[in-house]
Structures are given as structure tokens and as C-alpha cells.
Amino acid sequence: MRGPRLVVNLVLLVVAVLFVAPLLWLVTASFDTHGGLAAKVPGEATLGNFGQILNWQVGGRPLVNGLLISAGTAIIAVVAAVLAAYPLSRFQLRFRRPFLYTILFTTGLPVTAIMVPVYGLFVRLSLVDSLWGTTVFLAATALPMAIWMCKNFMDGIPVSLEEAAWVDGASSLQALRSIVLPLMAPGVAVVGIFTFITAWGNFFVPFVLLLDPDKMPASVGIFSFFGQNGLVAYGQLAAYSILYTAPVLALYLVVSRWLGGGFSMAGAVKA
Amino acid sequence: MRRSPRLGVWLPPLAPSIVLLGLFVAGPILWCFYAAFTNSALSGIAARRPKFVGLDNFTTAFTSPDVASSLWLTVVFVVLSAVVGQNGLGILLAVFLQHRGKLLRGIVGTVVVAAWVLPEVVAAFAIYAFLNAQGTLNEVLGWFGLSQNWLYTAPMLAVVLANIWRGTAFSMLVYQAALSEVPSDLVEAAQVDGAGPVRRFWHVVLPVIRRTVVTNLMLITLQTLGVFGLIYVLTAGGPDNKTRTLPLLMYEQAFKFGQIGYGTAIALVLLVLGAVFSLVYIRSLKAEV
Numbered sequence: 001m002r003g004p005r006l007v008v009n010l011v012l013l014v015v016a017v018l019f020v021a022p023l024l025w026l027v028t029a030s031f032d033t034h035g036g037l038a039a040k041v042p043g044e045a046t047l048g049n050f051g052q053i054l055n056w057q058v059g060g061r062p063l064v065n066g067l068l069i070s071a072g073t074a075i076i077a078v079v080a081a082v083l084a085a086y087p088l089s090r091f092q093l094r095f096r097r098p099f100l101y102t103i104l105f106t107t108g109l110p111v112t113a114i115m116v117p118v119y120g121l122f123v124r125l126s127l128v129d130s131l132w133g134t135t136v137f138l139a140a141t142a143l144p145m146a147i148w149m150c151k152n153f154m155d156g157i158p159v160s161l162e163e164a165a166w167v168d169g170a171s172s173l174q175a176l177r178s179i180v181l182p183l184m185a186p187g188v189a190v191v192g193i194f195t196f197i198t199a200w201g202n203f204f205v206p207f208v209l210l211l212d213p214d215k216m217p218a219s220v221g222i223f224s225f226f227g228q229n230g231l232v233a234y235g236q237l238a239a240y241s242i243l244y245t246a247p248v249l250a251l252y253l254v255v256s257r258w259l260g261g262g263f264s265m266a267g268a269v270k271a
Numbered sequence: 272m273r274r275s276p277r278l279g280v281w282l283p284p285l286a287p288s289i290v291l292l293g294l295f296v297a298g299p300i301l302w303c304f305y306a307a308f309t310n311s312a313l314s315g316i317a318a319r320r321p322k323f324v325g326l327d328n329f330t331t332a333f334t335s336p337d338v339a340s341s342l343w344l345t346v347v348f349v350v351l352s353a354v355v356g357q358n359g360l361g362i363l364l365a366v367f368l369q370h371r372g373k374l375l376r377g378i379v380g381t382v383v384v385a386a387w388v389l390p391e392v393v394a395a396f397a398i399y400a401f402l403n404a405q406g407t408l409n410e411v412l413g414w415f416g417l418s419q420n421w422l423y424t425a426p427m428l429a430v431v432l433a434n435i436w437r438g439t440a441f442s443m444l445v446y447q448a449a450l451s452e453v454p455s456d457l458v459e460a461a462q463v464d465g466a467g468p469v470r471r472f473w474h475v476v477l478p479v480i481r482r483t484v485v486t487n488l489m490l491i492t493l494q495t496l497g498v499f500g501l502i503y504v505l506t507a508g509g510p511d512n513k514t515r516t517l518p519l520l521m522y523e524q525a526f527k528f529g530q531i532g533y534g535t536a537i538a539l540v541l542l543v544l545g546a547v548f549s550l551v552y553i554r555s556l557k558a559e560v
Contacts, residue, residue, distance in 0.1 A: 004468070008367050012379050015364065019382045019436065021408070022401035026393070029400070037400045039407045076291075084288035087281040106296060108490055108549075110497025112518045113541045116525045116534040117299035117306055140295035143288055172280060201390035203500035208526065219392055223504065226396065234400070241393040252388050 026238050035235030049239035053225075059240060061214065062221025066244075069135050069206065069217050070199040074192045076139035081146035082188060086176050088147070089154040090162070100151070106144040115208050122209060129211040138205055142195045149194070153187030154180060186258060193251045200248055218244045300542075307539050311532040321532065328536035338537065340512065341520040345496065345544065348431060348516050353495040356435035358488055361442025365450055366472060368443075380443075387440030395504035398433040426506050426514045433501055438494070442487055449483040450476070485556045492548045496541060517541045 029035030032042030053059040127133030162175040203219045311321035332338045368376050401407050402421040409418035421429050461475045499518040508515035525534025
């Protein structure tokens, strides 16, 4: 069985090399002030590229805008999802199954397909070019996944703990706040981080719904930078990309340490 | 579990979600069906008073060579990059990694997941630089005299490869989780009976994870149908509209040319295409059981 094993290992190594190759440029070019488009060990490694883009206009404001939008999206989605998950997890409701199936179906809906009517709606509501409008819309599109995950986390917490509270006359909201929430805090954090990462990377939604360059989050800001300067300043583009990616990487590492990788994909997909 | 509580108990906590989903998700989908039958536009008279135009948008859409070619490109993009590429490579990696050492698993897993964790625009930049005329790939291929500007000579292949690179991790993680739950005595029994690795996979493992395969195919197909940023940054639909999939055509018609009604009709075509793919997957599951 030596032969096949060697072949499999070789295939895996080739795949690893092919997957890492496009990433090399991001790293090498970002430290190279004369960086081109090919991955090359820089003659002298400097932080010059990072210095060039770390000003309010180019890097600062888009990153702050992205932070505001993504954090707002995560907060709104988590609050709404936890509230919605409670009756779905704890009560026997007649419409529970159809509602959950609709939610599950909606998680797969490509948001791209509804952006034209959403833009029409935003024109009617005078929400075009509003950071609030964009944030609330992103939260709405994140909700199906957030509700689904929250409900699954909540199902894992035994009801017996609350029954005592119910007998003592606590309302369901009181039981949710003082008993269920503390127990599922890690789950809530995962949902929040997941929503934040998705919103942080979203390009199309702010690209369509926002007009003022001063309001653009980093996903769009970096794209405009590419259009204006990318053809000359590849090193700066790579540095910008790394700055923009860093928070996502950090958050992903936190979550995968927590759950043992892949956002515990198994439970989410088996459904 | 509490039995059917009063309306005042279960409705308030659900209300925020229902309002948000109704206004921003269900509303726009329903509005699709209305707007696609009007001449709604971004500016001019049609913007203030859209007129009902019946099936005009659809007749235009289905007789226009633009939509026909975009529809075809979208199907090619989805089948090659998601169904064959991400799904096939994902399952291959999951199977190959199953009984490897920790080091190899760690290296391959990290590298593949890294491409997936990157934000869409950054992933597009990385692939843009990689495939560019002066990019890393050409530096290497130049040794063999094979360098060329891939984004011009083979744009569809370029975006397909980009999407495989970016999306394979999802399928790999899904299949790794599924494989770990395949009962090992089943596989061992087949091995004792003399089945080779390929037959073991085909006749024992695949039937067990069938549902996961279908669910995964459905999810990645719908995700890939909506891909916009990756293609927009890489090729902007060009050269010569060779990579203008339905989302890019929709963006162009609705926001560049201001024809909201027509853009919505294209969006509806996209939604219907997603529904058709989903139906095929669900039917295949039923037929097999």
C-alpha cells in the first residue's frame, strides 16, 4: 500500500501549493515599496506601504465605516435572532415548522438577486446613501442564518431550568434574560462574530445602496483605491488588503478555537 | 415545552424579525413580481409613474441575445465552478485527508480555508495579481514559454478557477464532517469483502452521505448564482462580455442604464434558475430513496 499513499500525499501537496500561490503576492508585495504583481521576496522589507495608506482618507474612514456597519449589523441581527429563537425553541406553535422551513430556505437565497427591488424600495423610503438603511438591510439578510443558529444553540439548553422560573411566575422574557442567555453566551458570540464577518466582507450591498465615497466601508473603499491607484501602487493595494483582512482572520481564529473548526459546519448543514 | 401560549406571549419576541424579514427580504421578492411587469426606471417619467407593460420585459429579455448569453454563461459558471469544481475538489480533499497525519491535515486544511476566509474583494485581488500578465503564474510558466494574459485569453476559465479557489473550503469542511460520521464497520466490512478504495467510496460511503451531497450542492449552487464582486473585480464582465453572468448583466441594466423594470426581470430569471437547480437536486434525492 506504499504506492497509493505516496500518490495521495503528492496530490495533497500539489493542491496546497496551488492554493497558497495566489496568497503569496499579498504578503510579499505588502512589504515591498516597489512591489509588482508577481510574488517576489522584497529587496528590503519595509512597512512603507502600510504607512502610505494609514491615513484618514484612504484607509481610516473606510475601515471605521466598515466597523460601524458590521458591528451594527451584528448587534441588530443578534438581538432580533435571540428574541425570535425563544418562542421557536420553547413553545409549541402551529406555524413553527413552516416558519422554520421558510427561514432555512431563505438562508440560501442569493441576496444579489433581490438587490434591484431593494434599491427601488430604498428610493421610495429615501434610504439610499444612508448608513443606517444599509446596516438594517444587512441585518435583515443575516437574520435567517442567525435565527437558525440561535434556535439550535437554544435547543441545546434544557427546558427544566426555566420551568422552575415559570412556576415562580417569571415571564418568558425574564427567563430568557436571566437563565437562557447566560448559558448560551458562547453561542450568541459565535452568531455575532459570524454575522460581523459576513457583513465586513460584503461588497455588493454597500456598493449599490451607498453613493457618498465618505460613507463607503472598506470592502468598497479598497475597490475604489484599486480603480484609482491600483495600477501603479500594487504594494499599497496589498498592504490595504492585509489590513482589511486582519480583523476577519482574528475573529475566525477565535471562533474556530472555540468550536473546533469550520463554524461547526456539520450541525448547520445536516438540518 | 409550553403548549400553545397566548398571542401576547409568543408574538412580541418574534415581531422584530418578522418586520425586518418582511420589509427587506419578502417585500423585495414580491415586488420583483410586480416591477418586472412595469417600465420602472431610475430617472425620467418612468421613475415617478411606472406603467404596466405586461410581458414586455420578459419578451425583451428572452429575445435579447444579451440575456441568452448571460444565462448560458451563468449555467457554465455554476456547473464548472460549483458543481464540478468546489464540490468535486471538496469531496476529494475530504476523502484524501481522512486518514493522513496531523501535519498534512493541518497544512492543507489551513491553506484551503485561508482562501475561503478572505473577504471577497481581497480574494479577487489575489487572483487578479496571480493570473495577470506580470503575475506569479506567468513568472513560473515563463520558464516553459507558456505565459499569457489569462484574464484576456481565457476569462471564463479564470473566473471559474477563482471561484473554485475561494469556495472549495466550504465543501471540504462539510464533507469532512459528513465522512467522520460514516460508520467505520461498514467500510471495514466492504474492505474485508475485497472492495478497493474506489468501490468502497462509490458503493458504501457515497450512499451514506447522499443527503449531505445534495444539501451541499444546493447551498453552493445558490451561493455561486449570486457571485458578483469576484467577477466584477476580476474582469468586470469582459472582455467582450465573455464573463457577464446574470448578476453582472442585472447590475449593468438596472444601475448603469437605469432600467429598473428590465433589471428586475433579469433578477427574476436568476431566482427562477436557482429554483430550477434546487428542484433538480430535491428530485434526485427522492428518486434515489
